[in-house]
Amino acid sequence: METCKAAVFVGAGKPLAMQEFPVPPLEPGAVLIKSLVAAVCATDVHAFHNPRAPHPVIWGHENVGAIARLGKGVTTDAYEQALKEGDRVIYYPATCGRCFNCLAGGLPCEVRRNYGLRPFTTPPHITGGFGQYVYVEPNALLLRIPDDMSTERALFAVIGNHTVMNGLEKLGGISVSDAVVVQGSGPVGMGALTQAKLAGARRVIVVGAPAGRLQMAREMGADETVSIEEYREPEARAQRVRELTDGRGADMVIECSGADTAFQEGLEMVRAGGKYLNLGQLTDYGPMPVNPSLITRKSILISGVLGPTFKHVTRALHALHARVKYPVEKLITHEFPLQRVNEAFRVHETLEAMVAVVRPNG
Amino acid sequence: METCKAAVFVGAGKPLAMQEFPVPPLEPGAVLIKSLVAAVCATDVHAFHNPRAPHPVIWGHENVGAIARLGKGVTTDAYEQALKEGDRVIYYPATCGRCFNCLAGGLPCEVRRNYGLRPFTTPPHITGGFGQYVYVEPNALLLRIPDDMSTERALFAVIGNHTVMNGLEKLGGISVSDAVVVQGSGPVGMGALTQAKLAGARRVIVVGAPAGRLQMAREMGADETVSIEEYREPEARAQRVRELTDGRGADMVIECSGADTAFQEGLEMVRAGGKYLNLGQLTDYGPMPVNPSLITRKSILISGVLGPTFKHVTRALHALHARVKYPVEKLITHEFPLQRVNEAFRVHETLEAMVAVVRPNG
Amino acid sequence: METCKAAVFVGAGKPLAMQEFPVPPLEPGAVLIKSLVAAVCATDVHAFHNPRAPHPVIWGHENVGAIARLGKGVTTDAYEQALKEGDRVIYYPATCGRCFNCLAGGLPCEVRRNYGLRPFTTPPHITGGFGQYVYVEPNALLLRIPDDMSTERALFAVIGNHTVMNGLEKLGGISVSDAVVVQGSGPVGMGALTQAKLAGARRVIVVGAPAGRLQMAREMGADETVSIEEYREPEARAQRVRELTDGRGADMVIECSGADTAFQEGLEMVRAGGKYLNLGQLTDYGPMPVNPSLITRKSILISGVLGPTFKHVTRALHALHARVKYPVEKLITHEFPLQRVNEAFRVHETLEAMVAVVRPNG
């Protein structure tokens, strides 16, 4: 019987444990994915430290794989491109179309959680990219990766870029010639930088640290960087941003840092009539000091999203394939085999890594 | 020489002082307005206590007047309705079309401040509704009040309703069948309630106090009220709102209370994917406890505005004329002659009054 | 074995034929609906005359039914309201979440056609309201009708109102105080009139005929009507609309007539900067005379939709339940038992009927 090794989260603070699972037979419509490369996401790291995080679960939702086996009836991806074994794909659950969020529109499905985020107790168990194989249920969504695109480059369609695209759509987008501030110089911040440049921003300012990340941001096209090591006070950083934006502030600020005081800082950076996309505040730090009168007095338009939709994954892949010149794969600074997944978590957490990936099949 | 008595703000905490000014001759295009009724606005009261508030100034920006004299060349209002002496009008400065805000669009003109908010040191001095006459500069905007509409009813086109309309436009409006929460049961809250009902909200919930105001809200069409005297904790109020909205929260929350902790409370009241219009936070209380992760996790769309545009004043007048059945003029609970303007401020501040007005010409 | 009588469309121009079908056993998750009342829709009538219309099919997509049997596992409607046999419901397929339109968003699912519009050759056959029973597949969407709401009133949640709501959302809605023109005085026009009044339009002008329908429109709240029998030329009607809208034209025009020249006429009726919702042009008449320079010169925002989403059905039901005062059920002018369904088609086509319904179970 075929088996699949996977790294399992077994409780807060405990190292991911290597376990072995049977690979179940494929139902009609299902697909077995061989995980090629899976990145450690900040979400995983937060969950790792969260005593209430559900487990057991195989993480690895930022994943690209290859088709190991196609279930009966699966012949194409979601856009009717033919599929065969060996083709590389990104995979997502289809939305249920029936939950409150699906009926309301514009919100993540409450029922079908992404792969890599599904606690399990029963078969098929293997539902995350930190395992050799992923069992993709019938009627899921597949997106074929073009043959002339590297697996590593394709991975960035599910790191940052997709969520940024969803969030920007909610706020009516960046306009050509906008001045954009990106708060945070991690992988999501790099996605925001990428998308802002693609959308024709005239000036993109990345606020973050450490120096190496800011250097990378400049290589990727950031017009300016503001180091939080150099400008240590939020007010100094906001002042610096205003200097760089004709004294008015940015047309759009995108919060990607997740820092507990970042939201207030961003409100100070946006111009009157500007927009603020709050992506980074996934972690609930409880109430933080925020001045809501800035929203009224500056008439700021604000929103946030938790993640992407499949449309945005597709669009991110297309953009990375056709329009992004920068070799984004350089953002992968650390690679590990599956057995060393816990090291990948460590270098993520120490900020040594920009993006740390695991290669479950070597 | 003709003179004009007016109540002048002469510094924080000092009673408004009755002063007398010469009525200047009219330039071509200017208009002299006889102030009929002017309401005390919370903005005035805040300025009254603010040591940095500019002075001297004749307040009274919530004002309806009658045309005392038409300057040469003024024959119609902004919509080409003929004007003659004695006609009642609302008046606003035209935007300058040249400042940063005018060029950016959707923001209040930085140059031409509203009447009733202009500090003065030189003629024409008389620029606020808390005086017998208002000198309206050439090329200002006039809006004729229909003959079959009472002056008091027309006043509400410049109390709350106009600003609410501007804010709602910024957020894409209320949809028919929405559940709407209005935070605050003062004049702006009553404007929000009025507009929400007009826009087809299925359920409007007013959160406020004291009991008399909530009673008035119910008379005006509020489907539910939540008393902050009864539900004393923010979380209890948010819980009550969720109970009244199928456990999900409101489609739209409109903050009109100006209370320092109201913004966070409102974030708890809005549903995932809902909208939050932050009108009340005009006063800068500095940083307050706010949980920005709610914006990300619930994907809330948020904005605010400082005031209306003339379009919204016009639309508010039209709505009050043609569609609002409730006798909104009942919200005027206190009336004073000009000399007793300081009493009007007092009853506003004690919340004795819903709307306290001055009649500068008796 | 239980059987179900139904009226089957068997080809263009042929009377619907009464046929009898076995009622299949219910799968888990499925529901059997007893059809209470089903309206003839213009779509049905067009299909009736269309040689390319697919058949056999049981029409009757404007339908309200009662639960005859609940499949295993079905305990609530889509909003978690408990369901039991006998409860009245509206039913819709869930979207597939996988087709091009579902992935793009804002478009009708290409895969799961509405009940009443599904050609069949195999079981369960009985998928339309013009039959005694409707077999509703597993995982469909149900909407419980409040006990204090008549079946006839609920029917209007699936006649016109739902589609109008979807279309208005696409264009950013009607604003309070808008002047709105509705082209067409049939059932969709009446839905548009209803929604425009609900949304706070200051003036709603219905353009149509014959006199009886316009009379009904005025009873429902139309502020003005323009008879196409009186104003026989399109330009005369456009001129009349401009007279009724300060010479400028309407803020919003909603085309609900389906007349072949209506679109051009509507372009003449909308003001500069106004919006035009094109709902009526379902039938492909081929190219008609239209002046596209009006779109550029007046900067009109235009769109259309083919039908509703389930959210809009829900919102329409809520509005009809809680906010619409007019007894919309009066729009049902003709009722027939199932066997006389062809008479219902006839009175629809002659315009004798506003809404003609069939009661498949008497």
Place this chain on the structure above:
Amino acid sequence: METCKAAVFVGAGKPLAMQEFPVPPLEPGAVLIKSLVAAVCATDVHAFHNPRAPHPVIWGHENVGAIARLGKGVTTDAYEQALKEGDRVIYYPATCGRCFNCLAGGLPCEVRRNYGLRPFTTPPHITGGFGQYVYVEPNALLLRIPDDMSTERALFAVIGNHTVMNGLEKLGGISVSDAVVVQGSGPVGMGALTQAKLAGARRVIVVGAPAGRLQMAREMGADETVSIEEYREPEARAQRVRELTDGRGADMVIECSGADTAFQEGLEMVRAGGKYLNLGQLTDYGPMPVNPSLITRKSILISGVLGPTFKHVTRALHALHARVKYPVEKLITHEFPLQRVNEAFRVHETLEAMVAVVRPNG
């Protein structure tokens, strides 16, 4: 006394006539501009053939000039950048803030016509770029051209790009990864191509002729071109566009051709749920064959604009300065001294020229 030579339109079909005007003394706040380069616009050519076109008028609204004299009190441009004689600028009238369109928002001012489009009979006469000097009235809007930007490059901020930006804003913009069709390969089409690439379109398809223009489009970044000389039938072109867009059609179509049948052709090219920006239909050809059911059935969002706002001129200049790599000045294919302005019109009309300019001061 100083004089100014200018080319005056004196009636349909008559060659522009060289006339000489006195240069009036400058009022406070006014500015005298020395016209450096002015392009012939299709609007001018249409007016040239229009018996109802008002005259006399000095055309030349696509103009860049240098400050010849600053009126008293003028020290900066609209964004507070210092100005001195000799600085190169773009100039626009400020909006009046009082006409119907200004009050409604989002529409061109009805009162203050652009320079180069103002018929005159009295001083200051000299109000168009086809003259040596332009008298810019007090309180107009000036935009300083950066020192490191050529005059010719700056000219493109007022050719096509600015109007395209305004139109795109009205429709919510292009999204990164969109497939965009541009109908027309003249100057406006080139502006649309430029803006679409800047906004991150994945694929831009230009439909037009002749071959030289399409070649230029490809040099500027068009991913595909469709020649109307090769694909001679509208349906063939629409089919070709669908082939290039996965069979679905484009996410956005921008009509810039002004051809009388272009609108219908574009409706066939846009995908379900796509957007259509109709810029080209400035000329009123009267009713043309258009199928409005495409709007309903494909749920297309459509709009158009007549021209830009000053914000869009500014943003176009910024984009051309900071982001556009292509040497757009190469689009200027013909240059003439003022006396030969009629030749500039000729080469525009024969399509020999992409952009033909006049240099009124040599």
